[in-house]
Amino acid sequence: MTATWVPGADATPYTVANLPYGVFSRPGEPARAGVRIGDHVLDLAPVLHDEVFATGSLNAFMARGRTAWQDTRRLLQRLLSADAKEAPANRAALEPHLIPLRQVRLHLPVEIGDYVDFYCSLEHATNVGHIFRPGGQALMPNWRHLPVGYHGRSGTVVVSGTPVIRPRGQRVATPDGEPVLAPTAKLDIEAELGFVVGTPTRPGESAGDFADHVFGVTLLNDWSARDIQAWEYVPLGPFLGKSFATSVSAWVTPLEALEAARIPGRAQDPEPLAYLRRSEPWGLDISMEITLNGEPVSSPPYREMYWTPDQMLAHLTVNGASLRTGDLYASGTVSGDEPARRGSLLEITWNGAEPVKLSDGQSRSFLEDGDTVTITATAPGAGGTRIALGEVTGTILPGLA
Numbered sequence: 585m586t587a588t589w590v591p592g593a594d595a596t597p598y599t600v601a602n603l604p605y606g607v608f609s610r611p612g613e614p615a616r617a618g619v620r621i622g623d624h625v626l627d628l629a630p631v632l633h634d635e636v637f638a639t640g641s642l643n644a645f646m647a648r649g650r651t652a653w654q655d656t657r658r659l660l661q662r663l664l665s666a667d668a669k670e671a672p673a674n675r676a677a678l679e680p681h682l683i684p685l686r687q688v689r690l691h692l693p694v695e696i697g698d699y700v701d702f703y704c705s706l707e708h709a710t711n712v713g714h715i716f717r718p719g720g721q722a723l724m725p726n727w728r729h730l731p732v733g734y735h736g737r738s739g740t741v742v743v744s745g746t747p748v749i750r751p752r753g754q755r756v757a758t759p760d761g762e763p764v765l766a767p768t769a770k771l772d773i774e775a776e777l778g779f780v781v782g783t784p785t786r787p788g789e790s791a792g793d794f795a796d797h798v799f800g801v802t803l804l805n806d807w808s809a810r811d812i813q814a815w816e817y818v819p820l821g822p823f824l825g826k827s828f829a830t831s832v833s834a835w836v837t838p839l840e841a842l843e844a845a846r847i848p849g850r851a852q853d854p855e856p857l858a859y860l861r862r863s864e865p866w867g868l869d870i871s872m873e874i875t876l877n878g879e880p881v882s883s884p885p886y887r888e889m890y891w892t893p894d895q896m897l898a899h900l901t902v903n904g905a906s907l908r909t910g911d912l913y914a915s916g917t918v919s920g921d922e923p924a925r926r927g928s929l930l931e932i933t934w935n936g937a938e939p940v941k942l943s944d945g946q947s948r949s950f951l952e953d954g955d956t957v958t959i960t961a962t963a964p965g966a967g968g969t970r971i972a973l974g975e976v977t978g979t980i981l982p983g984l985a
């Protein structure tokens with residue numbers, strides 16, 4: 585792997601093999617795009633002499649398409665390399681634009697267009713089916729034929745670190761089955777990956793190559809109020825139980841940084857329709873980690889997802905619906921086959937029956953006010969390295985009574 589001249593960076597999972605994009609500002613200055621290298625952010629507009637990076641979101645850059653993404657990444661890798669013979673000159677030119685992360689505020693990196701959430705984990709869908717529809721069929725007959733999804737609320741997608749206000753809504757709390765309006769008593773998380781669309785499509789055109797359209801990956805927490813969700817979701821699916829907040833990481837990892845993480849998707853039976861058949865390996869060997877108030881509670885394995893992100897994109901556009909730059913689609917909760925690998929408290933605690941024990945003697949079935957949940961992830965990077973995908977974190981605040 586190419587070493588970098590940026591102090592300390594090669595000892596972090598943010599080497600030149602990674603280079604995620606984000607949007608940052610220093611106090612009193614406008615928000616602009618940067619790449620993370622070690623514990624610094626490189627201010628791109630002055631370094632690349634390109635105002636596309638000074639617009640306050642990544643959208644205009646993402647709209648340029650894959651060749652521009654590749655060219656920019658290669659150029660940045662060269663400029664940051666310690667091995668290039670121009671390294672001393674590059675260092676002198678770039679160092680004034682290298683800002684310690686502790687001096688910056690990180691913003692929502694993308695102006696989100698539409699937000700779609702899928703349901704791609706076989707284990708998650710099976711668990712939720714058992715919990716929400718006891719005695720019924722866990723997996724609906726469509727599940728193995730298409731990646732099930734719904735349109736979420738893009739206006740409430742927030743950047744990591746934004747507090748999450750406990751939602752209230754209709755929920756059934758009494759044995760008589762009558763609803764009340766009350767704060768959720770079952771506030772939960774869903775550990776997911778989000779895929780950010782760069783290149784749009786026209787109406788009536790289905791998306792071609794996944795890597796031509798998807799710019800990169802975020803970590804995503806689809807906060808969920810299980811009591812509101814369980815009462816409202818029939819028959820149209822998730823609504824107010826999920827629309828109050830969805831958090832994403834401040835860093836978008838470009839697809840190219842995940843080249844070494846690509847694996848064949850899981851075997852699919854039955855074979856799906858032709859438009860969903862996979863021609864390239866787009867399973868991703870990404871290991872996720874969930875902490876609750878700093879304590880590890882689960883390690884969801886993205887590699888075990890049933891539907892892959894190229895299949896999600898193919899399905900999203902098969903009806904001719906167009907894509908816009910900034911559209912975000914999420915994988916659905918990432919759950920493995922045992923409690924310590926599940927991506928939601930609903931599953932980890934089996935709807936509260938088996939609370940999580942914390943080291944201070946407390947336990948949790950669902951989230952309490954003041955709780956902080958953080959999701960991180962790592963993946964194989966180029967040259968045998970490991971790269972990190974930032975973090976998505978949020979603390980629960982009390983809400984409307």
Ligand SMILES: O=C(O)/C=C/C(=O)CC(=O)CC(=O)O
Nearest residue numbers: 702703704712713774916917
């Ligand atoms: O009704 C159900 O089976 C469950 C629906 C969801 O929880 C939707 C969702 O957010 C999907 C996911 O994250 O996998």
Ligand SMILES: [Ca+2]
Nearest residue numbers: 774806916917
């Ligand atoms: Ca979800």
Ligand SMILES: [Mg+2]
Nearest residue numbers: 806807826830
């Ligand atoms: Mg949500």
